[in-house]
Structure formats: C-alpha cells, structure tokens
Amino acid sequence: MRSDRTNRVTALLLEVPGDGRPMHERLTGAIRAAIAQGRLGPGHLLPSSRALATELGCSRWVVNEAYVQLTAEGHLETRQGSGTRVAADPAVCAAAPPAGGAVDPEPPAWHADLRPGAPDVHQFPAAAWLRCLHHVLTDPGWSPPVFAPPAGAPRLRQTVAAYLRRARGIPVDGDDVVITCGTSHGMAAVARVLASTAAEAGVAVEDPGWFRLREVAAAAGLRPEPVAVDEHGIDVRAVGRAGVAAVVCAPAHQFPTGALLSPERRRALLAWASRTGGVIVEDDYDAEFRYDGRPVGALAGLGRDHVVHLGSVSKTLHPGLRLGWLVPPPALRGALLAAVATSGAGPGVPEQLAFAHFVESGGYDRHLRRMRRTYRLRRDALLHALHDHGRAVRPDAVPGIAAGLHVTVPLPPGSDEHAVVGRLAGLGVTAIPLSRYTIRPRPPALVLGFGRLSPSRAGWVAGRLAAALTDG
Numbered sequence: 001m002r003s004d005r006t007n008r009v010t011a012l013l014l015e016v017p018g019d020g021r022p023m024h025e026r027l028t029g030a031i032r033a034a035i036a037q038g039r040l041g042p043g044h045l046l047p048s049s050r051a052l053a054t055e056l057g058c059s060r061w062v063v064n065e066a067y068v069q070l071t072a073e074g075h076l077e078t079r080q081g082s083g084t085r086v087a088a089d090p091a092v093c094a095a096a097p098p099a100g101g102a103v104d105p106e107p108p109a110w111h112a113d114l115r116p117g118a119p120d121v122h123q124f125p126a127a128a129w130l131r132c133l134h135h136v137l138t139d140p141g142w143s144p145p146v147f148a149p150p151a152g153a154p155r156l157r158q159t160v161a162a163y164l165r166r167a168r169g170i171p172v173d174g175d176d177v178v179i180t181c182g183t184s185h186g187m188a189a190v191a192r193v194l195a196s197t198a199a200e201a202g203v204a205v206e207d208p209g210w211f212r213l214r215e216v217a218a219a220a221g222l223r224p225e226p227v228a229v230d231e232h233g234i235d236v237r238a239v240g241r242a243g244v245a246a247v248v249c250a251p252a253h254q255f256p257t258g259a260l261l262s263p264e265r266r267r268a269l270l271a272w273a274s275r276t277g278g279v280i281v282e283d284d285y286d287a288e289f290r291y292d293g294r295p296v297g298a299l300a301g302l303g304r305d306h307v308v309h310l311g312s313v314s315k316t317l318h319p320g321l322r323l324g325w326l327v328p329p330p331a332l333r334g335a336l337l338a339a340v341a342t343s344g345a346g347p348g349v350p351e352q353l354a355f356a357h358f359v360e361s362g363g364y365d366r367h368l369r370r371m372r373r374t375y376r377l378r379r380d381a382l383l384h385a386l387h388d389h390g391r392a393v394r395p396d397a398v399p400g401i402a403a404g405l406h407v408t409v410p411l412p413p414g415s416d417e418h419a420v421v422g423r424l425a426g427l428g429v430t431a432i433p434l435s436r437y438t439i440r441p442r443p444p445a446l447v448l449g450f451g452r453l454s455p456s457r458a459g460w461v462a463g464r465l466a467a468a469l470t471d472g
Contacts, residue, residue, distance in 0.1 A: 016030045016056065017029070017030070023058050023062045024061070024062045024063075024065040024066050024069075027056070027058075027062060027063065027066040028065075028066040028069050028070060031046075031066060031070055031075070031076075032070060032073075032075060032456075035075050035086055040086050041086060042086055042087065042088050043085055043086060043088060044085060044086045045083050045084070045085050046067070046076070046083065046084045046085065046086070048083070048084075049063040049064050049067065067084050068373075071084070071374070072373060072374045072377045072378070072455070073377075073454045073455050073456050074087055074120075074122075074454030074455075074456070074457075075087055075454070075456070077122060077123075087122065088122070111428045111429075111430070112428060112429045112430065112453060112457060112460070112461050112464075113430045113449075113452060114429060114430055114431050114432075114448045114449050114450070114453065114461065115430055115431075115432055115449055116255075116256065116405065116406035116432060116447045116448065116449035117210075117255075117315075117405065117406065117449060118319070118405070118449060118451055118452060119314075119315050119316070119317075119318070119319075119371075119405060119451050119452075120371075120374070120451050120452045121318050121319075121320075122452075123370075123371060123374065124317060124318050125317075125358075125363060125367050128358065128363045128367075129354060129358065132354040132355075132357040132358045132361070132363070133350060133351075133354040135354075135357055136350055136353040136354050136357060137350060142155075142353055142357065144349040144350050144353055145349060148346065148349045148352065150337060150338075150340060150341035150346075151177070151178045151179060151337055151340075152177070152178060152179025152180075152325075152346060152347075152352060153179065153349055153352040153353055153356070154174060155352075155353055155356045156179055156352040156353060156355060156356040157174040157175070157177040157178075157179060157325075158173075158174035158356075159355075159356040159359050159360055160174075160177050160179070160325050160356075160359075161173050161174045161176060161177050163359055163364075164177075164298070164309075164311075164327065167288070167295070168284065168287065168295075168297060168298040168300075168301060168309075168311075169297030169298055169301035170297075170298050170300045170301045170304070170309060170327060171301065171304070172304075172327055176327055176328075176330075176333070177325050177326075177327055178325065178326050178327075178328065178333075178336060178337055178340055179323075179324070179325050179346055179347060179352060180310075180312075180324045180325060180326055180340060180346065180347075181322045181323070181324060181346055181347055182312045182314055182319075182322055182323065182324040183213070183283060183285060183310045183311070183312050183314070183324055184212055184213070184216055185322075185324065185340070185343065185346075186308075186310045186324060186325075186326040186340075187213050187216045187217065187248070187281065187283075187310065188216050188219075188220065188339075188343060189326070189336050189339035189340045189343060190246075190279070190281055190308050190310075190326075190336065190339075191203075191216055191217045191219070191220035191221075191222055192220050192339045192343075193332060193335045193336055193339050194220070194222060194245055194246055194279065195220045195221040195222055196335075197245075198245050201222055201223065201244070201245040201246070202222070202223045202224075202225045202242060202243060202244035202245060203217050203222045203223065203224055203225065203244055203245065203246045203247065203248060204225050204226075204227045204234075204238075204239045204242050204244045204246070204247040204248070204249075205217070205224045205225065205226060205227065205247075205248050205439075206226075206227060206229050206234050206248070206249055206250070206254060206255075207226035207227060207228055207229065207438060207439045207440055208229065208255075208256055208257065208434060208437040208438040208439075208442065209229070209248075209250075209254075209255060209256075209437060210250075210255045210256075210283070210285075210437065211436070211437055213248050213281075213283065214248070217248065222246075224439075225242040225244050226439040226440055227239055227242060227247070228440075229254055229257050229259055230259065231257075231259055231399060231400075232259065232260075232261070232262040232264075232265055233249070233251065233254055233259045233260065233261030233262060233265050234247070234249045234254070234261065234265065234269070236265050236268040236269050236272060237268075239269070239272060240272055240276075244278065245278055245279065246278055246279040246280070246281060247269070247272075247278065247279075247280055247281065248281040248283065249261065249269075249280070249281070249282065249283065250282075250283040250284070250285060251266065251282060251296075251298075251299045252284060252286075252287035252290075252295065252296050252298065252403075253285075253286055253287060253289075253290075253400070253401065253403045253404050254400070255283075255285065255404075255406075255437070256406060256408050256434065256437050256447045257399050257400055257408060258398075258399055258400015258401055258403065258404065258406075258407070258408060259399065259400050259401075260296060260400075260401050260403075261299070266299060266302060267302075269299070270299070270302060270303045270306065270307075273303075273305075273306035273307070274303075274305070274306060277306075278306065279306060279307075279308060279329070279332070280299065280306055280307045280308070281307075281308045281310065282298060282299045282300055282307050282308065282309045282310060283310050284298055284309060284310060284311045285310075285311075285312070285314075285315060286315040286316075286403070286404045286405060287403075288315075288316055288368050288372075289315070289316075289371070289372060289375055289403055289404050289405065290372075290401070290402070290403045291372065291375070291376040291379065291402040291403060292401060292402040292403075300327060304327070304329055304330070305329050305330070305331070306329055307329060308326060308327070308328050308329065308332070308336070309326065309327040310324065310325075310326050311324060311325050311326075312324030312325070313355065315405060316364075316367070316368060316371070317355075317367070321347070321351060321355075322347055323347045323351060323352065323355060326340075375405060375450070375451060376402075377455055378450045378451070378453055378454065378455055378458070379402065379407065379450050380455075381450075381453075381455030381456075381458040382407065382448070382450045382453060382458045382461070382462070383398065383407070384458070385458035385459045385461065385462035385463075386398075386409065386462050386465070388459065388462060389462045389463060389465065389466040397410045398410070405449055405450065405451035406447055406448060406449045406450065406451075407447075407448055407450065408434060408445050408446070408447050408448075409445060409446045409447075409448055409465075410443060410444070410445045411443075411444040411445055411446065411469065412444075412469065413443065413444075414444075415444040415469065416444070417433035417434065417435055417444045417445070417446065418433055418435075420433075420444075420446065420468050420469060421433050421446070423467075423468035423471055424464060424465065424468045427464040427467060427468060428464065429461055429464050429465070429468075431446045431447075431448055431465075432446065432447045432448075433445075433446060433447070434446065434447055446465075448461075
C-alpha cells in the first residue's frame with residue numbers, strides 16, 4: 001500500500017496537561033506543542049472532531065474550538081472536503097519547556113512580510129471554489145457563454161447587485177453593475193472618461209493614500225491634487241478649494257490612516273458633487289472587514305448620481321482572481337461601459353460564474369465570517385504585542401477604526417523611517433514606511449499589514465520593531 005503521510009490521518013499522541021484550565025485551551029496547547037516539536041509536520045491530516053473527541057473523551061465543541069483557534073493562528077489549514085491539516089508553513093510556536101526546567105533554544109530565524117494590502121491567500125476556500133467551478137462547467141443551466149457581454153456575465157451582475165443591496169446599502173440592479181478586472185481596472189476606465197470630457201482636469205486624491213490609483217489617474221492625463229486626511233477622513237473643504245473635477249477616496253476605511261469618513265463630511269462631499277457636477281470615485285477596498293461594529297454603508301448608497309463605486313475580491317478572496325466591479329452614476333454608465341469594453345479582456349467567464357455561484361450558495365458569506373474572526377485575532381495580537389513593547393512603540397496612538405488588514409504605527413518623533421525599515425529588514429521583517437503613500441511630509445510611521453501574520457508571531461515582530469528603534 002502506498003504510504004503518504006500527507007494523505008492519511010495521523011494518530012495523535014498528545015500530552016494534554018491536567019492543569020485546571022478549560023479543556024479546549026489545554027488541547028489547543030497540546031496540538032501547538034506537537035507542531036513545534038515536529039511530531040506533527042506540514043501536511044499532516046488531523047482526525048475529525050468527532051474521532052478526536054471520542055478518543056479524548058470530550059465533546060466535539062472542545063475539539064472544534066481548538067481547531068478554529070489554531071487555524072486562526074496559522075498552525076492549521078481547514079478546507080471543506082479535505083479535512084484539517086497542519087499548515088504547509090506552520091507558524092513558529094513555543095512548546096512548553098520540558099520537565100527539569102531546560103529551555104529549548106531560540107527557534108530558527110524566519111521572515112515576516114508585513115507589506116500591507118495583502119490577504120492570507122492560504123485561507124482561500126479552494127475546495128468550495130472548485131465545486132462552484134465544476135458546477136458552472138457541467139450544469140447546462142450555468143453553461144458559460146462563449147463571449148461575455150462587455151459589462152460582464154449577466155448572472156454575476158445580478159448577483160453582485162443583490163450583494164451590494166444587502167451588504168453595502170446601494171440601491172442597484174444587475175443593469176447598473178459593470179464587471180471589471182479589479183479596482184485599478186475600474187479606476188482606469190473612470191480616468192479615461194474624465195480626461196476625455198475635461199482636458200488636463202484635476203482629481204483630488206487622499207494624502208496619504210493608495211498610490212496606485214493616483215498613478216492610474218495621472219497616466220490617463222488627469223492632474224492629481226493632494227488633499228489632506230485627518231481622523232475624520234478627507235478634508236472636503238480642501239477638495240472644494242482644489243478646483244477639481246473629481247475626487248478619489250475610501251470612505252469606509254481610508255488607506256493607510258484607517259479613518260472613517262464622518263457623516264458630516266459624507267454629506268458635505270455629496271453636496272460638493274451636486275453643486276459642481278463633480279464625480280466621487282469611491283474605493284470600497286476592504287469595507288467587509290470591520291471588527292468593532294457593523295460595516296458602514298457605502299457612500300453610493302446615499303446618492304448614486306455623482307458616485308462611482310469600485311469594489312473587488314482582491315482583499316476578501318484572492319488578488320489573483322482579477323475580479324471586481326464598478327457601479328457608475330446613471331449619466332456615466334454608457335461612457336464607462338465603453339471605456340471598460342475597449343480596455344482589453346475582462347475576467348474569465350467561468351471565474352465570473354463560479355463567483356456568482358459561490359455567493360448565491362452562501363459560501364462567500366461563510367468565508368467572510370470566518371476571515372473576520374481570523375483577521376480580528378491577528379490584529380488584536382499585534383496591538384497587544386506592541387503594547388508589551390510600549391516603551392518604543394505607542395499602540396494607543398494607532399489611528400483609525402478597527403478594520404481592514406493593516407495598522408499605521410506612529411514612530412517616535414524624529415525617527416528616520418527608512419533607517420528603521422532598513423534595520424527591520426536586517427532582523428527579518430519587511431515593513432513599509434508611511435512616506436511610500438504620501439505626497440506631502442507627515443510625521444514618521446510604519447504601515448504594517450497583519451493579514452498574513454499569525455498571532456503566535458506577533459510578539460516576535462514587536463520585539464524586532466522595538467530593537468530596530470532602540471538601535472537607532
């Protein structure tokens with residue numbers, strides 16, 4: 001018989017301590033220690049919750065809680081249809097010291113990539129996605145058309161419209177939605193339309209802000225005008241003074257400051273657009289990930305006549321899918337649809353329909369609920385670790401709401417961002433200085449992405465950051 005440990009259930013020889021803690025905490029620690037000691041290697045298939053509960057004489061809830069916690073930490077990977085396995089790149093975790101007081105040596109060095117804007121692609125629901133793709137390609141009722149309409153597959157447009165109505169509060173139907181290859185693709189279409197109607201028109205961009213969108217606008221011939229962002233979002237009065245034809249902003253969770261556009265400024269921005277005929281480009285890039293309350297509705301839900309809404313699955317599923325959408329104002333729909341149609345091929349039709357089926361079957365909502373729990377745990381772990389090293393880093397000064405996949409961490413006054421980033425690189429941590437996203441100077445800070453950082457590694461990262469600041 002073929003022997004392949006990655007395809008068989010590994011018998012667990014766990015030493016679950018009887019130290020008085022709740023059983024699920026003790027089981028979590030025991031599995032974590034088994035991974036750290038190498039008794040459970042990458043790819044090992046763990047028993048089902050029912051089988052392990054029977055073996056240990058506990059409830060399935062205990063086992064499920066342990067598996068969920070270790071999956072969120074990055075030690076395990078759970079995929080529907082393929083069981084629960086030790087992650088291919090399991091998190092470095094400290095096992096309990098062996099009896100006699102001897103302490104294991106420091107774990108081998110590893111690298112932490114904290115560049116912002118990237119989800120944990122290892123959490124992609126591959127099994128569910130493959131089932132949806134198989135359904136689309138084999139069910140006659142879902143047969144993909146040979147050539148999709150320029151606006152995208154009608155089934156997906158209807159599905160996205162239903163999702164935007166219930167999740168983002170935008171009153172749209174399928175005819176209002178245009179499928180794109182992502183936010184940058186949608187922004188390129190908007191910029192082309194604006195540039196064709198007003199030569200050398202100005203566009204207000206958030207400063208700091210995501211540089212890719214202002215680069216796309218500039219490439220189309222628009223003139224980016226930086227507008228400051230504070231704790232209430234973009235400065236709407238400054239937008240008015242800039243004399244621009246459009247403004248690009250992220251109202252639900254500004255990048256990188258994390259600010260939420262206040263209700264007053266939302267109303268003021270819509271009033272500016274109505275008064276001047278300006279266009280608001282709403283980048284809704286990670287609004288699904290809000291951890292301290294319900295996501296705030298989209299700006300387009302308050303008034304569609306002057307708002308172009310851009311969304312994608314780059315943060316929620318995988319940037320490699322190259323799948324997004326835009327909802328244009330009715331007056332711009334024809335021009336924007338033509339710009340998208342002449343910009344090149346859009347997303348593959350099978351992928352469009354697979355996503356439609358994934359949403360309609362409830363898989364997308366389940367995935368979002370799971371990832372909200374995962375990312376919230378990772379964010380909390382990083383902030384708590386920074387607090388433990390608070391002499392060098394002030395986590396209480398981290399701006400913005402609890403949302404998204406990154407935090408902006410202020411550095412002590414006078415710090416040299418680039419020098420700190422260089423020292424961190426030497427310590428095994430890739431970080432991005434705030435100045436990468438600014439046009440005008442701002443106080444020093446780092447923008448740290450926590451989406452791929454397991455909680456067990458947060459203390460290691462915080463210690464390296466403290467060391468990099470101390471060395472300076």
